[in-house]
Amino acid sequence: MTDTTLDSATVSTDPLLSVEDLHVSFGRGNATVQAVAGITFALRQGETLGLVGESGCGKSTTGRAIVQVEKATSGKITFGDTELTSLSRGDLRTLRTQVQMIFQDPISSLNPRRRVIDIVSEPLTIWKIGSKEERVETSRAMLDQVGIDPYVNGSRRPREFSGGQCQRISIARALVLKPKLLVCDEIVSALDVSVQAQILNLLQDLKQQYNLTILFIAHDLAVVKNVSDRVAVMYLGRLCEIAPSDLLYETPAHHYTAALLASAVEPDPEAPRTSAALTGEPPSPINPPSGCRFRTRCPRAEARCAEEVPEMREIGPSHQVACHFPLGS
Amino acid sequence: MSGRRLLDVEDLHVSFATSRGSLRAVQGVSLSLDQGKTLGIVGESGSGKTVLSRAIMGLLPRASTTQTGSVRYNGTEILNAPNNELRKLWSTHIAMVFQDPMTSLNPVQRIGNQITEPLKIHLKLSKGEAKETALSLLMQVGIPSPVERYEAYPAQLSGGMRQRVMIAIALACAPRLLMADEPTTGLDVTVQAQILDLLSQLQHEREMAMILVTHDLGVVATRTDEIIVMYAGNVVERAPTNVLFKSMAMPYTEALLKSTPRIADPSHTRLTAIEGRPPDLLNPPSGCPFSPRCPYAQEKCHLEKPPLVEAAPGHSYACWYPLTASNPAATPDPVSA
Numbered sequence: 001m002t003d004t005t006l007d008s009a010t011v012s013t014d015p016l017l018s019v020e021d022l023h024v025s026f027g028r029g030n031a032t033v034q035a036v037a038g039i040t041f042a043l044r045q046g047e048t049l050g051l052v053g054e055s056g057c058g059k060s061t062t063g064r065a066i067v068q069v070e071k072a073t074s075g076k077i078t079f080g081d082t083e084l085t086s087l088s089r090g091d092l093r094t095l096r097t098q099v100q101m102i103f104q105d106p107i108s109s110l111n112p113r114r115r116v117i118d119i120v121s122e123p124l125t126i127w128k129i130g131s132k133e134e135r136v137e138t139s140r141a142m143l144d145q146v147g148i149d150p151y152v153n154g155s156r157r158p159r160e161f162s163g164g165q166c167q168r169i170s171i172a173r174a175l176v177l178k179p180k181l182l183v184c185d186e187i188v189s190a191l192d193v194s195v196q197a198q199i200l201n202l203l204q205d206l207k208q209q210y211n212l213t214i215l216f217i218a219h220d221l222a223v224v225k226n227v228s229d230r231v232a233v234m235y236l237g238r239l240c241e242i243a244p245s246d247l248l249y250e251t252p253a254h255h256y257t258a259a260l261l262a263s264a265v266e267p268d269p270e271a272p273r274t275s276a277a278l279t280g281e282p283p284s285p286i287n288p289p290s291g292c293r294f295r296t297r298c299p300r301a302e303a304r305c306a307e308e309v310p311e312m313r314e315i316g317p318s319h320q321v322a323c324h325f326p327l328g329s
Numbered sequence: 330m331s332g333r334r335l336l337d338v339e340d341l342h343v344s345f346a347t348s349r350g351s352l353r354a355v356q357g358v359s360l361s362l363d364q365g366k367t368l369g370i371v372g373e374s375g376s377g378k379t380v381l382s383r384a385i386m387g388l389l390p391r392a393s394t395t396q397t398g399s400v401r402y403n404g405t406e407i408l409n410a411p412n413n414e415l416r417k418l419w420s421t422h423i424a425m426v427f428q429d430p431m432t433s434l435n436p437v438q439r440i441g442n443q444i445t446e447p448l449k450i451h452l453k454l455s456k457g458e459a460k461e462t463a464l465s466l467l468m469q470v471g472i473p474s475p476v477e478r479y480e481a482y483p484a485q486l487s488g489g490m491r492q493r494v495m496i497a498i499a500l501a502c503a504p505r506l507l508m509a510d511e512p513t514t515g516l517d518v519t520v521q522a523q524i525l526d527l528l529s530q531l532q533h534e535r536e537m538a539m540i541l542v543t544h545d546l547g548v549v550a551t552r553t554d555e556i557i558v559m560y561a562g563n564v565v566e567r568a569p570t571n572v573l574f575k576s577m578a579m580p581y582t583e584a585l586l587k588s589t590p591r592i593a594d595p596s597h598t599r600l601t602a603i604e605g606r607p608p609d610l611l612n613p614p615s616g617c618p619f620s621p622r623c624p625y626a627q628e629k630c631h632l633e634k635p636p637l638v639e640a641a642p643g644h645s646y647a648c649w650y651p652l653t654a655s656n657p658a659a660t661p662d663p664v665s666a
Contacts, residue, residue: 054517055488162606192373192544197588197602204597219517222590226598245596263522265547267589269574276523280473281487 015042015078016213017066017181022075024061033285035061037237037293038075040312043181048207048214050228050245052221052260056282058237059217063183066215067101068092079181097127100174104186106166110158110173116143117154120172127177142172146202164195171202175210185217200227221264225249230318233257236282236293239312243319253315253326256294292324300325335506335538336362336385341398341408343377343384352610354380356562357398359637364505367532367539369549369570371585372559375607378542379428381559382508384408385540386425387415402506420447424504428511430491434483440467440494441479447501466497470527489520493527500531507532510542525552546589550574555643558582561608561618564637568644578640578651581619617649625650 024036036058043049051059064070066077068084077084079099087095103109110119121139124130130138140150146168148154158166167187174182184203188196204227207214218224224231225245232242233254241254252258262277278297283289289296295305302325310322315329343355355377362368372378383389385400387407400408402418427433435443444466445459454462460479467475470493483491492512499507509528513521529552532539543549549556549570556573558566558581566579577583587601605622608614614621620630629649639645 054519164606193546193585194373194588194603195606197590197600198604200590200600201602204599220590221518222592225592225596226590226594226600228596249592249596260518261592263518264592265518265521265525265545265550266591266593267546267550267574267586268591268593269550269571271551271593276519276526278519279523281489281520 014045016045016080017215018042018076018078019062019066020076020078022062022065022077023073024058024065024070025073031286034237034288035285036065037285037288039234039237039239041232041239041242043213043215046211046213047229048216048227050224050231051215051217051234052219052224052231053234054219054260054282056236056285057234058285059219059234060185062234063101063185063215063217066181067096067099067183069101097123097177098179099181099183100177100179101183101185102167102170102174102187105190106163106170106187107158109170110166112158115155115157116148116161116169117150119158119169120176123173123177129177139172139176142176143169145206146172146175147198148172162195164191164198167191167199168202171199171206175206175212178210179212181213181215183215183217186219188223189218189220196223203227221249221260222266233260236288237285238293239322240294241319241321241323242312243316247316247319251328253319253321253328254294254323255298255300255327258327259297292322333364334361335364335403336360337399337401338385339399339401341381341384341400342396343380343389344395346393346395347611350611351395353613354562354610355384356613358559358564360557360564360567362506362538362540364538365532365536366555367541367553369553369556370540370542370559371544371546371549371556373544373585373607375561375610376559377562378544378559379510382425382510382540382542386419386423386508387412388425420451420499420502420504422504423506423508424499424502425508425510426492426495426499426512428514430488430495430515433495434491436483438482439479440481440483440486444494444498444501447498451502462501463497466501467494469531470494470497470500471523472497489516489524492516492520492524496524496527496531500535503535504537506538506540508540508542511544512541513548514543514545521548528552546586558585561613562610563618563647564645565619565648566646567637568646572641572644576644576653578644578646578653579619579648580623580625580652583652584622584624617647625652 020040021038022036023038026033026035053059061070065072072085117139120142121135124135143150148168188199216227228245231245231248233240235256240256252261259277283296291307292305292310295301304324310324312320312322315321315326338360341355341358345352358381370378384396396408441463444463448454448459448462464475467478472478472493513524541549541553553570555569557564560581566582584603588603590600603622608618616631616633617635620626635647635649637645637647
């Protein structure tokens with residue numbers, strides 16, 4: 001049932017979204033937090049890019065900057081032919097029909113006082129798409145697609161549903177306008193594993209059906225590998241490494257990627273027992289280390305790493321890494 | 330010294346009085362734990378794993394819960410024991426690391442005070458001795474510059490640091506049994522590995538028994554001696570860790586494992602999701618609690634609840650049609666699959 005061939009066939013080489021030297025900072029003066037400190041990547045039409053990293057690395061801020069919930073401090077975000085950071089509010093509003101986001105907490109991201117069918121049809125109402133009957137019809141079909149029976153459950157309110165069902169409703173709401181790009185921010189981290197599998201499978205099916213391009217932000221390495229065509233690893237506001245999923249997990253080139261993989265637990269007693277590959281915690285983003293941001297915890301760090309910021313460079317087919325001394329070289 | 334029986338739980342039932350009737354959160358659980366061993370309790374939300382661990386500790390509210398059965402610690406019955414009896418056990422014999430390090434610490438008390446409190450109350454240490462012990466505990470749990478952290482408030486520490494403080498508090502009075510309820514949930518993977526290493530190391534040094542409660546099969550796979558799988562308030566399978574992963578017999582255990590994504594699998598591997606959701610504990614089904622979602626369920630499964638039977642030494646499961654090669658019934662039923 002796995003369909004990797006179909007996946008790669010629908011991935012084209014034109015970028016749907018490109019992010020160039022994106023910076024997002026909060027606060028000012030001495031207390032400026034550089035949540036995102038200059039990252040560049042592109043999302044090809046029809047692909048799923050996983051963005052993985054630990055809390056505070058700036059992965060969510062990146063997602064929020066792309067949907068323009070957070071203002072970029074500098075840098076460019078280009079969607080199709082449109083540069084998003086300089087758009088007027090009106091133009092940006094139109095664009096939001098094509099870029100949608102799904103959030104982490106399934107229950108609190110739905111209005112508790114509204115009926116499910118109204119939650120899903122609201123985007124259509126706002127854009128005055130179709131007659132009232134047509135909107136209800138479209139919303140019902142959408143709910144049906146995500147596995148919520150619209151006739152039995154359409155008039156219920158979010159609190160009557162479980163977390164997994166609320167996440168299905170959030171997906172229906174995000175897809176009802178038929179967006180091109182979907183930003184998923186930790187959408188399964190609050191769910192039980194059995195429900196998580198349901199949602200991941202659903203997302204995979206809908207991606208095929210609607211030819212979606214997905215930015216999948218999560219901290220769980222196994223989940224990210226499962227859904228993504230390519231994976232980008234972030235640390236303290238910067239990208240460490242981007243590569244096709246299987247390649248990245250098999251032959252990580254950045255020392256941080258390798259440490260992350262070594263720390264992950266697998267449901268297999270025969271697997272080598274993981275032990276902490278890193279000590280301590282990431283330094284403060286208010287005062288990040290000079291040069292490579294990972295150097296303070298990196299086993300391979302040398303003097304050069306403190307002086308020179310490693311730039312992203314190609315080390316293999318579509319495998320990029322930002323490290324002076326990558327693994328396996 | 331390992332091998333001595335420390336904890337014995339027999340036919341433990343816990344139910345909560347709710348406005349819609351009695352919610353049977355734990356329905357007849359038996360388990361035992363020897364000194365120095367680690368038991369994993371695995372289950373999804375609502376399976377009763379947290380209620381079970383709190384019932385063992387005696388932490389559930391008396392007014393709204395009914396608890397029957399037996400919990401014996403070192404041979405002494407502690408279920409429904411009065412609080413002043415339990416207080417003698419807490420910290421010095423049984424201690425707990427709670428799930429949420431963000432909210433389990435007192436936000437308006439300095440870290441130092443929270444660690445020295447049990448030392449002063451239970452071990453009757455003087456202020457100076459308690460501080461000295463607390464500082465060495467902070468060092469043992471891997472907190473950098475403990476002298477400064479001693480004066481800090483919880484809000485000044487990261488999640489991983491707070492969990493280390495929780496562990497230091499739990500270990501302060503050298504308990505014989507440590508209950509860890511989702512000790513790493515919500516922590517980053519690199520910090521999770523650090524905390525799990527720390528727990529294993531301290532457990533080894535102190536010959537402490539541990540109950541590790543988690544939803545993550547990955548956490549228990551390499552760090553426990555025995556695993557109990559819970560579903561809808563029942564133990565559905567119990568086995569030594571290696572046996573469980575190698576020859577699981579209960580379809581729920583298999584389903585749980587198959588729905589967990591693995592790093593070892595190639596990208597886009599289709600996960601086997603468990604359709605539906607766990608039963609309502611106010612109206613549990615009459616048969617096997619997993620039967621409405623089980624791909625192998627037969628008529629008998631919907632009618633009669635299977636008992637937990639020991640099929641091989643140490644390996645018990647509650648299933649009419651277990652997943653063994655010799656069982657012809659263990660093929661997916663086309664009607665319910």
